[in-house]
Amino acid sequence: MTFVTSTASAGTVSSYYADIDVAGWQADSSVFECLLVQQIPGLGQAVFYHQAGDPLSFYLQTPNTPMQAGRALLTSQPPVWRQELEVRDLGYVDVAISQQPVTLDAQRSRLLMAELDRGMVPTLMRRAWFNDQESIHVGLSPVHFSDAYAEYHQCIAGLLPVNFAQIERSTVFWQPNQRELTDDMKAQLDDIITYTQADPRVSGFEVNGFTDGAGNPRENFELSRIRAFAVHQYLVENGINEDMLNTRFFGSAPQFRIVEQERSAADRDRNRRVTIRLLRD
Known part of the structure; x- marks a missing residue:
C-alpha cells in the first residue's frame, strides 16, 4: 500500500x-x-x-x-x-x-x-x-x-566513542599545583585523538593553559605553560602531528578566567584548566 x-x-x-x-x-x-x-x-x-x-x-x-x-x-x-x-x-x-x-x-x-x-x-x-x-x-x-x-x-x-560536537571545545581541569596528567585526563585526550585520526577534516588544535588567581602571578604563568605543554606533548606522543598544534598559556590573567572574581574553591576549580579547540575544514 x-x-x-x-x-x-x-x-x-x-x-x-x-x-x-x-x-x-x-x-x-x-x-x-x-x-x-x-x-x-x-x-x-x-x-x-x-x-x-x-x-x-x-x-x-x-x-x-x-x-x-x-x-x-x-x-x-x-x-x-x-x-x-x-x-x-x-x-x-x-x-x-x-x-x-x-x-x-x-x-x-x-x-x-x-x-x-x-x-x-x-x-x-x-x-x-x-x-x-x-x-x-x-x-x-x-x-x-x-x-x-x-x-x-x-x-x-565500530562507532567512535565521541562525535565532533562533543570534543570540538574540550576542557581539562586540574587540581591545585597539579602538573602531570592523570589517567582520567589521558582517557579524555584519547577520545580526542581517536576522533581526529578518523576524521581527515580536522586541520588543527588550539591548546590554551590557564590557572586560578591564587598564588604568585609569575609562578601561575609558568604553571599554565607546564600544563598546556603536558597536553601538547601527550597529543604528539599519541599520533597528532605537532604542526597541527597552536599551544599558548596565560597564567592567572583575570580577563581569561571563567570566574573573574574568585570567591570560593569551586570558582578556582573552574579557572584551573587547559582548553582544547579543534579546527575542522
Whole structure:
C-alpha cells in the first residue's frame, strides 16, 4: 500500500506505507554514524539514527506532514501476510508541525526495531491537520529489515566513542599545583585523538593553559605553560602531528578566567584548566 484512502465508520483514513515490492531498509554505515532508512511513498523517510557518542533515535522526515500536532497513537500491526498476529498498543508519541514531525528517544526507537525484527508493522495514527474527520496512518514495513538490522549492529560496534560536537571545545581541569596528567585526563585526550585520526577534516588544535588567581602571578604563568605543554606533548606522543598544534598559556590573567572574581574553591576549580579547540575544514 503506497498511499491508500479509505472510508470507515469513524471517517476517512489515509494510509502511508511502502508496497511490498518496493519496501526495504537501506543501511548507511561509518565510524561516525549508523543509519537505517526506509522510503515511505507520498510522505518521506523513516530513519533510525545512531551518531557516535549519542544514543539511538528515530525520526520521520517529510517536507509536509499531513498529521495534526499533538499526540499520535503508536501501535504494532501484523502485516497482511500474518493476520494471525495480534495488534499491540505501544503508547502515545508527540507530533509536531515540522519537517521531522515525530522524533523518538532511544527506548522507543529500540522498541520499534524489536517490532520490525519480529515482522510487525509499527504504525502511527493521528488526525489530519486539514480535516478533523480524517485519520493519517503511517506504517513502517518489516520487509528486508532483518538484513539491514544486522548491518546496523555491525556498524554500532565500530562507532567512535565521541562525535565532533562533543570534543570540538574540550576542557581539562586540574587540581591545585597539579602538573602531570592523570589517567582520567589521558582517557579524555584519547577520545580526542581517536576522533581526529578518523576524521581527515580536522586541520588543527588550539591548546590554551590557564590557572586560578591564587598564588604568585609569575609562578601561575609558568604553571599554565607546564600544563598546556603536558597536553601538547601527550597529543604528539599519541599520533597528532605537532604542526597541527597552536599551544599558548596565560597564567592567572583575570580577563581569561571563567570566574573573574574568585570567591570560593569551586570558582578556582573552574579557572584551573587547559582548553582544547579543534579546527575542522
